[in-house]
Amino acid sequence: MPQHLPLVAPGAAGSDLTVGQDGDAQVRRTVLPGGVRVLSEHMPGLRSATVGAWVGVGSRDETSGHFGSTHFLEHLLFKGTTRRSAMDIAEAFDAVGGEANAATGKEHTCYYARVLDSDLPMAVDVIADMVTSARLDPDELETERGVILEELAMNDDDPSDVAHEQFATAVFGDTPLGRPIGGTPQTIRDVPRDAVWEHYREHYRAPTLVVTAAGGVDHDALCRLVSDALATGGWDLDPQAVPSARRAASAGAPGAGPGAVELTVRRPTEQANVIVGGLCLTATDQRRFTLSVLNAALGGGMSSRLFQEIREKRGLAYSTYSFASGHADTGLFGLYAGCTPAKVDQVTALLVAELEKMAQAPMGAAELTRSVGQLSGGLVLGMEDTGSRMSRLGKSELVHGELMSVDETLERIRAVTAQEVQDLAAELAAVPRSVVRVGPFGD
Template sequence: MTSPSAKATARTSSQVRAVAHTQTLLKGKDGIGTVRRTTLPGGLRVVTETLPSVRSATFGIWSHVGSRDETPTLNGATHYLEHLLFKGTSRRSALDISAAIDAVGGEMNAFTAKEYTCYYARVLDTDLPLAIDVVCDMLTGSLILEEDVDAERGVILEEIAMTEDDPSDCVHDLFAHTMLGDTPLGRPVLGTVDTVNALTADRIRRFYKRHYDPTHLVVTAAGNIDHQKVVRQVRAAFERAGALTRADAEPRAPRDGSRAVRTAGRVELLGRKTEQAHVVLGVPGLPRTDERRWALGVLNTALGGGMSSRLFQEVREKRGLAYSVYSYTSGFADCGLFGVYAGCRPSQVHDVLKICRDELDRVAEHGLSDDEIGRAIGQLSGSTVLGLEDTGALMNRIGKSELCWGEQMSVDEMLSRISEVTPDDVRDVARRLLGQRPSLSVIGPLKDKQAGRLNDAVA
């Protein structure tokens, strides 16, 4: 005889299972490139892209949490948690987790950004069920033991030290702070020595429970896969962990907002005994949802995205003042950054900055030539396609698209948007963005007299 509680459990399970819904988001040719989404109970989404011509598959789980979701005292918690999810579950030790993927020749890793975190494993297609089981177990069953928190603290402090020993990397954190100040987006993803030392197991567990709810997660898989099999395996793993109990839960929507970046003319200098001075000169950019992002991508490519770009030609080829010089964009849900990086001898820093500033002003006032824009469109189109030639890149594309935009765009659609950019579009973006007064971040062994002149670069 079935007890009332068992009947209630069965009824709840039936109600939960009824909410699963599958959609085809992109139709591929002969099944190649087909993207499907199934929304499971609890608001968990499973998005896959099928590529039958390969023998590999990449499986990932994206969490809608990044360093911008941290309070000042929790700075570094998202990245700390990323490490801890590899330390063991009730079913597997840390060694079991790594050994399971190593035994089949796969690779497993994770990364934390300012607005999301991703855990993934790339394996042979026949080993995909193993990858799904291991990664889902990590995400749903992490123990976060106090001894593991204490042990991993040293590892993270070493990672912070490693970053600080690489000024070409560290200068970008400094630039984010210069532009965004002491805000969640302006603070480093890794946290600081002080904040990492202050984090406790209890605080990290609470952070984990709050941000790793199924409504905050997107499960992705790309390669030689079967969508429905992936859905069944993911569902079984999450149900085993008791994570799919809220039948009416809705997936979290993409972030939005309208944060303004107002940092005109700010200069931050971090003195270090380095052989080079590392500089980033930049202005506020565009949010990632801004329709002008396609024109900005073309502008960025032409200005500092390759060996034929303006900055590379002027700074390196013609004058030999730097080995590495480039421009880049960072787009967030509600704001963005555009920066120009160069690494040069400290004695040359003012010459390099003057050239970079002059080029930004020149492009803001006169725009780029049609030839430069045409070449940049071709370069951006080619790099977009070539960057999606493996299952890991495909998994990244569909996961980030679902999490950040809530929709999928085919490669052909992306190429079409790039090709539709006109010279006037690029010139308008250049005028609006590059016409702003820039801010500057510098790491290097600059003398007081040199440091005092840095304001000239942003005047």
């Protein structure tokens, strides 16, 4: 029987938790000397494994003079350590058919690799080497500065990316969460090597590190690999050190929000991109399961209200959907559509109207059943690969402070009622709404 795993942070190294999961899988959590947390999910019968090194620092943690450093580090850690060149790192994974990558978020950064289970020792050693011993070579930094600027330019050429980035800025305003995760061209040009180095040395430490792995993984062997690799990297593994506390709501976080903002970004595109929405639930709000059901019904699939009303019935858009994201102290909810520029006001009104309809009357039993089924199936299918399981462990440790089994999560989703969805829709419909439009608009 799958069990619930409360991920309370133990006060000393050696603390160990074990819990059974779905399909005979087993999750274990150990705190190593230095305050390093290691979580693994052993999945019987799998010959592959995905391992990730998580650092609880994201773009919102950057201070003046360091803007863009978090994204810069995501690139630079692959550019060489005191033991390996950039080519050595690339060849290590290519030689075994593995994959290595990284992702930067507003509240955490993850470096991960997927390999055969027999190659897990190599993957742990290389990723730990990158995290502990990056050189941040000045020449490599300048080269990568150009690469990041090209990445930002590529994103700026995608009007839907521009819309989402500007929407976050409109809703969160002049706060750390309102800044782009990857930085801006100006901050990337301006940030000096010393600032990136300071950001690295401040945040990449044993108490902030979480290592997660899923697949053909032996937990005890993984802990030994991590301990050895971190010791080789020269990190201080004090037996008395404790893990860093999970992120709490900060005093400067967006509360009521900056209010409704309307923003038009002019781009010479054939289509207009519009997003309307505002503040939403935090990542740990217990109503997040209700939000998932609401999101599925409103804009989560081909049978959703937005898709049926805007695309199928009226033919006004090819792509339309709703989305939500949660942070430690706030969240974001939005409705998106891409349409002909002349129709943007009509489409915007329809987006808002569908949300307000959900707020005015509870959904029917058939729609509720369909939305719950869509979520349930997507959740189970999404847990079929080791990468998803590895990511679930990392977010459970850094964000939620608990690990629910798939069965537990399904129960929470199935327990959502139509009245709860209506109540939350009413709450979302009442918050100040920001609107961002990107397209070939005149003055």
